[in-house]
Amino acid sequence: MTTDLSTVIRPIASAHGLPNAHYTDPGVHAEERAALLFDEWAGLAVAADVPEPGDARPVEFLGVPLLLLRGRDDVVRVFHNICRHRGMILVSEPRRIEGAIRCPYHSWCYAHDGRLVATPHVGGPGMNTHAGIDRDALGLVEVPSHIWRDVIFVNLNGNAAPFEEAHADLLDRWREFDSPHHHGGADSRFTLDVNTNWKLAVENYCESYHLPWVHPGLNSYSRLEDHYHIEAPGRYSGQGTYVYRQIRGEDGAVFPDFPVLSQKWDAGAEYIALYPNVLLGAQRDHAFAIILEPRGLDRTVEHVHLYYASPETDEALRAQNTAQWKLVFEEDVSVVEGMQKGRHTPGFDGGRFSPVMDGPTHLFHAWVAGKIAAHRQRAVAAE
């Protein structure tokens, strides 16, 4: 199905949202998988998922089997999780690789950095070499990856500009936070399994319009007028606040601040959706990253991770913080699931935007429309 995106890219005052098919049609979902997720720097996991050298974790991303592996050199790499011989899955459970990765089928072996280091019996019984098998050319296929704020971004199709180039302005915007971010550990991660298309989670996250209604707990100290839009056409959008309030324990204790922050962050915080699928929060005393894992057209798993300025933080305060954010993100579930159900209404025109309040969401829609249009043009040119 080819959707009409002309109304989406209009100026916001007359624009419509993305057509229903972008949330309900398998063909459009397949287009988006290629154009929005595989052609771009998509969030896959976090480096904290493989904390020690040798740690390997299989991850499936939109049906593609991938392998996160922290090498002995402490470098985190992402590989296709298949053997170069018969395409067998190499690692099926998270585990520590002590030596080489041995394929469970014919035992071809790979080093931590992906090099093919053994091809047993490839030239016949007990003959482990053959002129036709060039081991140097048959290492694991590495996927371009980049780690920022502990998030492992991957460009599955290998065709995006380098991450630092593609996201130079956001890296610059949050340069003050370039100090180490320490994952809070097992009590600072949780997932939400949501019956919605992944884009609706982005759309909801990047605007502040819904805050007083969906998160009424904010109204006592953080009103709508305390927020501002963050708008970077074609790259990211979100919202910021001027009245960030640090979480405090019963004894008044707070988390330590990230070092050398300017005054802006005393009471400021920013929440940005980095297209396509990573939702980030930057605050003086902690940060978070949410990786949206599309499990299908109408199902998304939100992987939430919380980070601190110090590797040692108070356990009870961390638990309190995790619980607070979990409550906030759970409050959003009913609206993103409700919008997903709503997209099955015949004739829905994509909806209209508030010209004043919905700028960040419209920017995301316009980005989707632009990427899909370019993808379709390339497909036509290739015919």
Add this chain to the structure above:
Amino acid sequence: MNGLDARMRAAHEVGDGPALVALYQEAAETAQSDMACGFFLTHAFVHALESGDARADDLKARLRGMGRI
């Protein structure tokens, strides 16, 4: 060899890499042909590689000396 077979099966059962290295080396020492020796040394080498066992280097050198790697 029957006793060795049983020990190999037991080591495979529990995925005991270091034991498998030793057992396949042992099998190689009593192999009746160069090919069989190469076969068992190959297995010893692979299990040494997988478990990060230091014996992998010697096994590799030995296989190389036999023109098998």
